[in-house]
Amino acid sequence: MTAQSSTEAPPIPRDEGDELSVELVARLRMATVRLYRLMRQHADPNSGLSQTLISALATVARCGPVTLGRLAELERVQPPSMTRIVAQLEERALVVRHVDAADRRIARVQVTAAGTEILDEVRTRRNEYLAARLSELTVDERRALDAALPALERLAGLQS
Amino acid sequence: MTAQSSTEAPPIPRDEGDELSVELVARLRMATVRLYRLMRQHADPNSGLSQTLISALATVARCGPVTLGRLAELERVQPPSMTRIVAQLEERALVVRHVDAADRRIARVQVTAAGTEILDEVRTRRNEYLAARLSELTVDERRALDAALPALERLAGLQS
DNA sequence: TATTGTTATACTCTATAACTATA
DNA sequence: TATAGTTATAGAGTATAACAATA
Numbered sequence: 328m329t330a331q332s333s334t335e336a337p338p339i340p341r342d343e344g345d346e347l348s349v350e351l352v353a354r355l356r357m358a359t360v361r362l363y364r365l366m367r368q369h370a371d372p373n374s375g376l377s378q379t380l381i382s383a384l385a386t387v388a389r390c391g392p393v394t395l396g397r398l399a400e401l402e403r404v405q406p407p408s409m410t411r412i413v414a415q416l417e418e419r420a421l422v423v424r425h426v427d428a429a430d431r432r433i434a435r436v437q438v439t440a441a442g443t444e445i446l447d448e449v450r451t452r453r454n455e456y457l458a459a460r461l462s463e464l465t466v467d468e469r470r471a472l473d474a475a476l477p478a479l480e481r482l483a484g485l486q487s
Numbered sequence: 488m489t490a491q492s493s494t495e496a497p498p499i500p501r502d503e504g505d506e507l508s509v510e511l512v513a514r515l516r517m518a519t520v521r522l523y524r525l526m527r528q529h530a531d532p533n534s535g536l537s538q539t540l541i542s543a544l545a546t547v548a549r550c551g552p553v554t555l556g557r558l559a560e561l562e563r564v565q566p567p568s569m570t571r572i573v574a575q576l577e578e579r580a581l582v583v584r585h586v587d588a589a590d591r592r593i594a595r596v597q598v599t600a601a602g603t604e605i606l607d608e609v610r611t612r613r614n615e616y617l618a619a620r621l622s623e624l625t626v627d628e629r630r631a632l633d634a635a636l637p638a639l640e641r642l643a644g645l646q647s
Numbered sequence: 648t649a650t651t652g653t654t655a656t657a658c659t660c661t662a663t664a665a666c667t668a669t670a
Numbered sequence: 671t672a673t674a675g676t677t678a679t680a681g682a683g684t685a686t687a688a689c690a691a692t693a
Contacts, residue, residue, distance in 0.1 A: 348618040348621050348622065348629075349610075349611065349614060349618065351621065351629070351632060351633055351636065352614040352617045352618050352621060353610060353614060354636055354640065355522075355617075355632065355636065355639070356526055356538075356542075356614070356617070357542060357545065357546075357640075358636065358639040358640050358642075358643045359519060359522050359523050359526060359639075359643075360523065360526070360538060360539075360542045360562075361562070361563050361643040361644070362519050362639065362642060362643035363519050363520065363523040364562070364563040364564065364661095365563055365643060366516055366519060366520070367661090368563070368662095377682070377683085378516075378520060379520075379682080379683065379684095382516075382517060382520045382521075385517065386517075394651085394652095395651075395652065396650095396651065396652075402520075402521070402524070403521050403524040403525055403528065404524065404683085404684070404685090405684075405685060405686080406651080406652065406653085407652085407653070407654080407655095407684085407685070407686080407687095408683070408684050408685070409652095410652065410653060410654090411653095411683085411684090412683090430650095430651085430692075430693070431651095431691080431692060431693085432650065432651040432652065432691065432692050432693070433650095433651065433652085433692095434651080434652070450509070450513060451509060454508075454509060454512040454513060454516070457512045457515075457516070457642075458508040458509060458512050460642055461508050461511065461512060461642065462508065464638055464641060464642065468637070468638035468641065469508075469511070469638070471631075471634045471635040471637075471638050472511060472515065472635050472638045472639065472642075473511055474631045474634065474635065475631040475632050475634065475635030475639075476511065476514055476515065476518065477628065477631075478624055478628035478629070478631050478632045479515070479518040479519075479522065479632065479635075480514065480517075480518050481624060481628065482518075482522060482617075482620055482621065482624065482632070483518045483519075483521040483522040483525060484521070524684095527684090537659075537660085539659080539660065539661095554674080554675095555674075555675065556673095556674065556675075564660085564661070564662090565661070565662060565663080566674080566675065566676085567661085567662070567663080567664095567675085567676070567677080567678095568660070568661050568662070569675095570675065570676055570677085571660085571661090571676095572660090574676095590669075590670070590673095590674085591668080591669055591670085591674095592668065592669045592670070592673065592674040592675070593669095593673095593674065593675085594674080594675070648693100649692100649693080650691100650692080650693075651690100651691085651692080651693095652689100652690085652691085652692100653688100653689075653690075653691095654687105654688085654689070654690090655686105655687085655688080655689090656685100656686090656687085656688100657684100657685085657686090658683105658684085658685080658686105659682105659683085659684080659685095660681105660682085660683080660684095661680100661681085661682080661683095662679100662680085662681085662682095663678105663679090663680090663681105664677105664678085664679085664680105665676100665677085665678080665679100666675105666676075666677070666678090667674100667675085667676075667677090668673100668674085668675085668676095669672105669673085669674080669675100670671100670672080670673075670674100
């Protein structure tokens with residue numbers, strides 16, 4: 328990736344100013360790290376699926392048959408990492424791989440019926456804890472989170 | 488997506504929140520995992536400090552002399568993990584440990600001048616990438632993030 | 648020669664269990 | 671006996687480098 332934007336555009340023109348961004352980013356980083364660890368600790372224990380596996384499985388389910396490389400991009404890991412992740416999902420029969428007939432280098436990954444089932448199950452069960460925490464926030468706070476979700480997703484996503 | 492919440496018009500004013508929570512939590516989880524990996528990949532390479540180390544260092548700096556156990560709580564890791572993290576920071580002379588005089592089981596951790604310096608340096612430098620990404624969001628999106636930050640922090644924090 | 652994915656290898660992060668030292 | 675922290679150990683998660691297969 329190496330997205331060093333220093334070669335082109337003038338450094339960050341904005342109406343709110345840099346201070347907001349610096350502050351915002353710093354706090355967002357701290358919150359994300361802790362939230363991640365919180366989620367990791369409360370990844371569903373019954374299914375034996377870690378956060379990493381569930382996240383990848385969900386992405387496969389959502390993005391249909393998807394190449395391994397694209398999956399790595401989406402999940403923001405390197406291809407070798409994704410190879411391992413998919414192998415683990417395949418072992419559990421939650422996904423299948425099909426080699427592309429036209430270009431045999433390409434492997435497309437797809438969720439199985441079992442995968443979909445597990446995903447549904449796991450989704451509600453493992454989110455219970457977080458949903459409970461969420462319910463302890465105020466209505467306004469939940470509303471704020473809801474409103475910020477698209478921005479979070481864009482920030483975390485690929486459209487940079 | 489209900490993404491136009493900048494001025495008013497709360498998208499989903501449901502109080503019982505079950506369905507909202509499930510959806511919200513699920514998406515928040517995905518976004519958090521990816522955002523975390525994005526941040527991890529762009530943790531400052533020059534300083535040789537990982538996200539984990541910087542996060543802990545920042546917490547030490549913010550929370551003054553703090554016991555190791557409390558630090559583990561704050562960072563949401565187990566005490567043995569924090570022992571290792573602090574040992575690494577100490578090796579680099581970014582923090583010091585003082586054994587409590589009254590109760591010699593307790594170790595208090597404190598940032599050093601070098602630690603503060605590094606932290607300041609690193610903070611701007613490593614956040615450049617994220618700040619740049621942030622600047623590609625719309626004003627409304629940044630505003631939404633800013634508004635959601637307290638909720639995120641509460642959700643990730645200890646005041647459940 | 649370039650692209651897609653894999654294997655080999657090593658390192659970081661983290662946890663649980665058992666331990667030490669204080670209290 | 672209880673508490674704060676450490677050591678020992680193991681397992682996940684991830685990356686880089688080198689490779690194989692295919693185009």
